[in-house]
Structures are given as structure tokens and as C-alpha cells.
Amino acid sequence: MPAATPGSRGLMLYTTAATTPMARRAAAIARPRAGTAQGGTGRTDRATAVASPREKPQWHSGSRPGTRRRHCGQVQDGTALVMLLPATPAPQAALSYRRMRGARPGQAGFTLIEVIIVLAITMVIGAVVYKVTRASFLLYDTQVHRTERGFSGTRSLDDMAVEIGRAGYGLGADAFPVFPGTLAGLRAPDAITLRSNPGGVAGRLKEDLTERDQIVEVEGASLFALGDDVLLVDQEGTTERAQVSLVAPDRLAFRSVNGPGGRLQSPFLPALAARVLKVREVGFYLKKDAPDTVVLARKAPGQAEQVLARYVGDLGFDYFDDAGEQMDPALLGPGFAPGGVRIRLRLLPNPALPPVTVPPLSLYVSLEPQSATIAFDAFAFHRVGLAGIIGQDPASGDMKVGMHGWRKSDPRF
Amino acid sequence: MALILVLVALAAVTPLALMLSDFVLTRQRQVAGLQQSLGSQAAVRGALDLAMTRLQSGEIALDPGQTVPFDLEQERRTVRVRVSRDPDAILALDGRVIDPEEAENIDPDQLVIDPVRGPVREYRKIEVYRVEAEVAARYPFAAVRLLAAVVRLDEGVISLGVRYDRGYFP
Numbered sequence: 001m002p003a004a005t006p007g008s009r010g011l012m013l014y015t016t017a018a019t020t021p022m023a024r025r026a027a028a029i030a031r032p033r034a035g036t037a038q039g040g041t042g043r044t045d046r047a048t049a050v051a052s053p054r055e056k057p058q059w060h061s062g063s064r065p066g067t068r069r070r071h072c073g074q075v076q077d078g079t080a081l082v083m084l085l086p087a088t089p090a091p092q093a094a095l096s097y098r099r100m101r102g103a104r105p106g107q108a109g110f111t112l113i114e115v116i117i118v119l120a121i122t123m124v125i126g127a128v129v130y131k132v133t134r135a136s137f138l139l140y141d142t143q144v145h146r147t148e149r150g151f152s153g154t155r156s157l158d159d160m161a162v163e164i165g166r167a168g169y170g171l172g173a174d175a176f177p178v179f180p181g182t183l184a185g186l187r188a189p190d191a192i193t194l195r196s197n198p199g200g201v202a203g204r205l206k207e208d209l210t211e212r213d214q215i216v217e218v219e220g221a222s223l224f225a226l227g228d229d230v231l232l233v234d235q236e237g238t239t240e241r242a243q244v245s246l247v248a249p250d251r252l253a254f255r256s257v258n259g260p261g262g263r264l265q266s267p268f269l270p271a272l273a274a275r276v277l278k279v280r281e282v283g284f285y286l287k288k289d290a291p292d293t294v295v296l297a298r299k300a301p302g303q304a305e306q307v308l309a310r311y312v313g314d315l316g317f318d319y320f321d322d323a324g325e326q327m328d329p330a331l332l333g334p335g336f337a338p339g340g341v342r343i344r345l346r347l348l349p350n351p352a353l354p355p356v357t358v359p360p361l362s363l364y365v366s367l368e369p370q371s372a373t374i375a376f377d378a379f380a381f382h383r384v385g386l387a388g389i390i391g392q393d394p395a396s397g398d399m400k401v402g403m404h405g406w407r408k409s410d411p412r413f
Numbered sequence: 414m415a416l417i418l419v420l421v422a423l424a425a426v427t428p429l430a431l432m433l434s435d436f437v438l439t440r441q442r443q444v445a446g447l448q449q450s451l452g453s454q455a456a457v458r459g460a461l462d463l464a465m466t467r468l469q470s471g472e473i474a475l476d477p478g479q480t481v482p483f484d485l486e487q488e489r490r491t492v493r494v495r496v497s498r499d500p501d502a503i504l505a506l507d508g509r510v511i512d513p514e515e516a517e518n519i520d521p522d523q524l525v526i527d528p529v530r531g532p533v534r535e536y537r538k539i540e541v542y543r544v545e546a547e548v549a550a551r552y553p554f555a556a557v558r559l560l561a562a563v564v565r566l567d568e569g570v571i572s573l574g575v576r577y578d579r580g581y582f583p
Contacts (some may be wrong), residue, residue, distance in 0.1 A: 118414065125415050129422040136429040143436040154443050158450070162577070165454075169576050198576070204508070273508060368575040374566065376506050377533040384508050388562030388573030390543055401499050401541050401562040403573065405508040 138354060145353040152309035153347050153361045156296055159308060163194045163282045164341050164365040170197030171277055172371030172387040173337040174406065175231055176239050180317065180329040183283035183299055185241070185258050189329070190315045191285035192341070195231065196370075200389035201278035202404035203252070209274065210267040213245050215253045218276060224252055229301060231279040232264075234272040235407060237334035240265055241279070252276070273407040284308075286315055296345070314346040314360075340366045373408060383408040446554060453490065453548040453557035454577055460485055460492045460546035461561050461575065468496070468542060468563065469570045475542075477501060490548050499541040506535050540565040547582065555579045 110118070168177030177195045181187035203220035209232070224230070228244045232254065242264070246253035254276070255262030268274035282300045289295040289310065296309045319327040322339035332338060346360040371387040373380075388403040463485065467473040473481055475498040485492040503511040503519055511519065521538040542563040550556035558580075562573040 122414055122418065125418045125422075129418060129425075132422060133425050136426050140429050140432060143433055147436045147439055150440055151443055154447055158447060162579075165577055169574050369572055370574050372564070372571040372573055374504060374537060374539075374571075376535075376537060377527070377531055379531065381529075381531065382506060382527065382533045384504055384506065384537075386504060386510075386539075386564070386573055388541075388564070390545075390560040390562055390574070390576070399497075399543060399545075399560075401543055401573075403502065403510045403541070403562070405504055405510050407506070407508040 142354045142356055145350060146356045146358075149347050149349065149356065149358045153345055153358070156308040157343055157345060157361055157363045159298060160192070160284050160343050161363055161365045163284070164192075164343075165368065166196045166198075167194040167367055168196060168337060168370035168387075169368075170200040170202075170370070170387055170389040171195055171231070171279070172385050172406075173369075174237070174335050174371070174385055174408070175233050175277055175279075176332075176334045177337050177370065178319070178332060178341065178367070180319065180332055182285050183281060187329070188285070189317070191283065192317050193281055193283045196280050196282075197277050197387075198280060198389065199278060200387075200391060200402040200404065201228075203276045204406075205268055205270050205274040205276065208267060208269050209254065210264065212255045212259070212262045212264055213253045215246060215248060215251045217250055218252045219250075221247070221250045221252050224276070224278065228278050229257075229281065230254065231277045232266075232268050232274065233277060233334065233406075234268055234274040235409075236272055238266045238268070238272075239334050240268075241281075275404075275406055284315075286312055309345075309347055311348040311350055312345070313348040314344065316344040318342040318344070320364075338367060340364055381410040383410075442553065449554040450557065450579065453554075454559075456485070456487055456490060456492050456548055457546040457557055457559035457577070458575075460494045461544050461559055461563075461572070464494055464496050464544045464546070465563060465570045465572065468565055490551075493547050493549070495543075495545045497543045497545075499543060502539050502541055504537045504539055506533065511536075537566065550581050556582055558582055 164178070168175070171177050175195065175197075179185075179187075179193040179195070180189070180191075181193060182191045183193050201220075201223045203218040203223065206217040206219055209216045218224075224244050224247060226244055226247050230242050230244060232238075232240045232242055240259075241257040242254040243257060244252055245255045245262075254264070256264045259265045280301055282298065284296065284298050286294050287297050289307065293310060294312045295307045296312045296315060298306045298308050300306075317329075318341070319329055319332060319338040320340040320342065321327050324339070327338055342362060342364045344360065344362050347358045349356050349358055371385055373383050373385050376382040376384065384405045385408045386403055386405045388401050390399055391402050392398070393400045464473065473496055475481060475496065477498050477500045480495055480497040482493065482495045485494060500513045502513065503516040503521060505511060506525075519536055521534075521536045523535045524532045525535050527533045542565065544561040544563055545558065546561075547556055547558040556579070558578045559575060560578070561575045564571055564573055
């Protein structure tokens with residue numbers, strides 16, 4: 001049983017061997033204050049509680065070495081250090097004790113440095129989050145922009161390619177299926193007008209047509225309706241856009257679309273194999289939608305004008321013959337249809353969105369041979385053009401081929 | 414607090430990341446759709462060429478009203494082709510197309526003499542065929558269908574008109 005070493009009033013150290021560093025440090029801290037510590041009565045703080053070992057044991061009861069039994073209050077063998085703090089408040093000693101033992105749950109807290117560090121970390125993380133979020137929104141806007149540009153360009157190209165592929169269907173090459181210009185009939189490098197006759201509706205003039213609203217006999221007149229857009233064509237390559245202005249049994253009258261007041265610009269004579277073809281014209285052209293905004297527009301019969309893409313930088317068409325050689329667009333005309341068309345489209349970025357690079361688009365579209373020329377003699381002086389479509393027979397509902405032909409004989413005959 | 418900030422950041426950035434991935438997929442679909450469309454169009458055009466070659470060689474020989482189908486197995490797509498023969502037609506020298514009912518009294522081999530004393534046929538008999546070729550739809554890509562009017566003459570098989578349709582066909 002080790003002897004208790006009484007210190008100053010109110011402080012006693014029970015030690016068997018104060019040899020450990022902790023014990024020595026505790027003793028060093030407690031000793032200088034021991035003389036000034038005053039005992040107190042009736043205090044219920046922890047210092048008081050630990051000052052009376054016989055009343056309230058410091059350690060859990062048990063029989064392990066270094067613990068005290070509640071019944072006798074004695075320190076067991078093997079205890080390294082038992083410190084009794086003064087009954088009176090001794091803040092530094094208590095603080096040292098807390099430091100030695102560590103903070104208890106009920107008294108947890110942060111030092112100023114810890115708070116500053118946490119705030120700094122929080123600010124850094126906040127800044128990173130802000131940067132990432134801002135970059136994400138910018139990326140989002142950029143990707144929206146890029147996707148929209150890509151979609152507009154692809155869709156515009158596809159739409160033009162489909163119509164170019166249909167050019168001449170039901171018309172034939174002689175009816176000027178690809179016009180390098182606007183729907184109004186003006187040649188322009190950044191516009192194209194594509195003609196087809198999906199229903200295969202065609203008629204042959206039986207009388208000379210020289211005036212607007214002149215009623216003339218037409219073979220196949222029953223196929224036409226009032227207001228139909230038609231193309232008047234003859235063997236010499238004369239073409240004129242017109243509308244059916246009057247329909248009578250076996251007879252039709254026309255008004256020119258391009259001529260002033262609807263007057264026909266050219267006569268159409270049965271002697272020159274004049275014929276009338278119902279036509280579907282689809283035009284692609286650039287126009288200004290706002291003072292500085294150029295848009296690519298599409299106009300088809302029976303449909304309102306449709307804007308395919310905004311902020312268009314450049315639209316162009318290159319024409320190639322059947323051998324793949326580039327053609328001068330000025331050469332295109334009745335009987336001179338291209339074998340292929342290359343579309344060039346360059347879209348600009350939307351100025352209201354983050355800048356992106358929009359690559360220029362290009363697509364080559366081959367034109368199908370939508371008609372054939374059939375020779376009637378060995379030297380092909382006498383020829384007939386023939387175009388065909390596949391449509392539904394109104395009577396049976398079955399698919400069937402519809403054809404119409406036109407004379408293409410040598411002019412000497 | 415830092416954990417909360419990270420969670421908030423994740424909650425803010427994750428939808429953006431999902432949207433960005435959606436954009437990427439959208440762009441991929443655009444390109445794939447265009448490629449699929451162009452590829453299908455080339456496939457049905459190739460089927461038309463093959464059908465015309467078979468008509469030319471006599472490998473496909475049909476009577477009026479008959480139909481022969483065949484399939485072309487290509488990489489990852491099958492082209493279904495139907496070749497049908499319509500009633501024959503008579504083409505006159507003046508460009509008229511005469512229906513078979515009206516052509517009973519016409520001799521297609523009749524010759525006339527032109528002003529320079531050359532023999533000229535007054536009519537030509539033509540065999541009329543329909544070629545339908547289709548690449549079936551495969552979601553999200555629409556089907557591509559080709560319809561072609563083809564005629565066979567003594568000198569060969571020629572196409573009179575071709576159209577492509579895209580969509581979902583019954």
C-alpha cells in the first residue's frame with residue numbers, strides 16, 4: 001500500500017511511482033499552484049468532486065489494477081498516478097487536466113484557428129463549385145448552340161437533298177426540272193427551284209395557245225383543276241409557268257405566272273408538240289428575316305414559307321453533268337438537266353449564344369433519270385420522250401405505272 | 414458543411430451532365446439518322462439496278478399481272494424487292510401512250526417512210542414494270558422505299574422515273 005503524499009492544503013497526490021512523463025507533467029503543473037489553492041465547501045464543480053476521493057471515487061469501480069474499489073476508496077497496486085485536484089477552483093490546473101484527458105462530449109468546441117481553417121476550406125470549395133457550375137452552364141449553352149446548329153444544318157441539307165432527288169419526277173429532263181434560281185424565275189447562285197409532277201398529270205395542246213384565258217382544246221384536260229400550277233412546254237425548249245384559269249370539258253385556259261397581267265410570254269403550238277404539265281415547285285432560297293439575320297427558307301405549293309435555318313452565312317449549289325464535270329449554271333435549261341447537284345451550306349453561330357465553330361456542310365445529290373428517250377428509227381432522228389410515275393389507280397386502288405410521252409424528233413422533221 | 418457543399422454541387426452538376434450526355438446522344442442520332450437514310454437510299458437504288466439487270470438478262474421473266482419478290486441480304490439491313498409487270502403499252506410516234514384496250518387494232522411493227530425516205534416505226538410496244546424496293550424501318554430510323562417505273566424495249570431496260578419515300582409504310 002503506497003503512502004499518500006500530502007501536499008498543500010486541499011491537494012494530495014497518491015502515487016506509487018510518479019515515473020511516467022504524464023505523471024511528472026501533472027505534478028509539475030499542480031505543484032506551483034498548490035500553495036495558493038484554497039479549499040472550499042459546498043462546491044459542486046468537478047474540481048470539488050474530485051477533491052474528495054473517499055466520497056466520490058475518480059475511476060470506475062472494479063478490480064482492475066490501477067482502479068479503486070468503491071468500498072474502501074484505496075488505490076490498487078499498479079496504479080501509475082492518481083491526482084486529486086484542489087477543492088477550490090483552480091482553472092489552470094483544471095484546464096491542464098482537460099488537456100491531458102481531452103475534451104468531453106458535453107464541452108466540445110472549435111478553436112479560432114479551426115474555424116478559420118474550416119471557413120477557408122468552405123470558401124475554396126464554394127469557389128470551386130461556383131466555377132464548375134458556371135463552366136457547366138456555359139458548356140450547356142455551348143452544347144445547345146452546337147446541337148441546334150448541327151441539327152439545323154443537317155435537316156436543311158436533308159430536306160434539299162430529298163427534293164433534288166425528286167426533281168423531274170413525272171416531268172422529264174425536257175421540262176427544266178432544276179432551275180438555278182428563285183421561285184419568281186430569277187437566276188441566283190444562292191437559290192434553287194426544283195420541279196416535279198408526282199401525280200403524272202399531263203395534257204397535250206390540240207390548238208394554238210397565244211393569249212391568256214384563251215380556251216383551247218387539251219387532250220387530258222379532265223385531269224386538271226382550276227388553279228393548278230402548270231408548266232407549258234414545247235419541243236423547242238420553251239417553258240412558261242402558268243395557272244389554270246378555266247376548266248371546261250376537254251378544254252383549258254391559262255394565265256402566265258411570270259408574264260405581266262398574266263399574259264403569256266410565248267405562244268405554244270401543237271405543231272411544236274406543246275404540252276401542259278401539272279407541276280410542283282419547291283424553292284430553297286436565302287432571305288433576310290431581320291435586318292442582320294439571313295435565313296434559309298423553303299416554299300412548297302400548298303404550304304406556308306418555312307424557315308429551315310437561321311444565321312446562314314453561305315448557300316451555294318454546284319451543278320455537275322452525267323460525266324461528273326462541273327456545269328455552268330447558265331447552261332441549265334430545258335433539255336439540259338444536271339446529273340448531280342452539290343449543296344454547300346455554311347451556318348453562322350447564333351450571336352446571342354456562346355461562340356462555337358460551325359463547320360461548313362456539303363452534300364452531293366445525284367439526280368435520277370426521270371425520263372427516257374426512245375428512238376423510232378435506226379438513226380434516232382425520230383424520238384419520243386417518255387416519263388413515268390407510279391401511282392394508285394383510283395378505280396382499283398392498286399399501284400400502277402402512269403406514263404406520258406412527247407415528241408422529240410429532229411427539227412428537220 | 415463541406416460535405417453539404419459537395420452534395421449541393423453534385424445535385425447542380427449532375428442534371429447538367431445528364432443533359433450534356435443527352436446532347437451528345439442527340440447529335441449522334443442526327444448523324445446516325447442521316448447516315449442510315451443515305452445508306453438505305455443507296456441500298457434500294459442498288460436493288461433497282463439489280464432488278465433491271467435481271468430483267469435485261471431474262472432472269473426475271475414475267476407475264477402481265479405477275480409479280481416476283483426477292484430479298485437482298487446486306488450487312489445489317491435487308492432490302493425487300495418486288496418486281497411486277499403491268500399491262501403492255503403502245504407508244505406512238507407522236508408521243509401518245511396508247512392503252513392496251515385501245516391498241517387491239519394497232520400493228521406495232523408498222524413502218525412509215527419519213528421525208529428523207531427513211532423507214533420509221535409508227536409505234537413501239539413497251540413492257541411496263543414496277544419495281545418496289547424497301548428497307549424496313551428500324552426504330553428510330555424510318556423505312557426507305559423506292560418506287561420505279563421501268564420499261565423493257567428491244568434495245569434494253571430503261572427507267573422512266575424513280576422516287577424515294579421515307580416513313581413508316583404498312
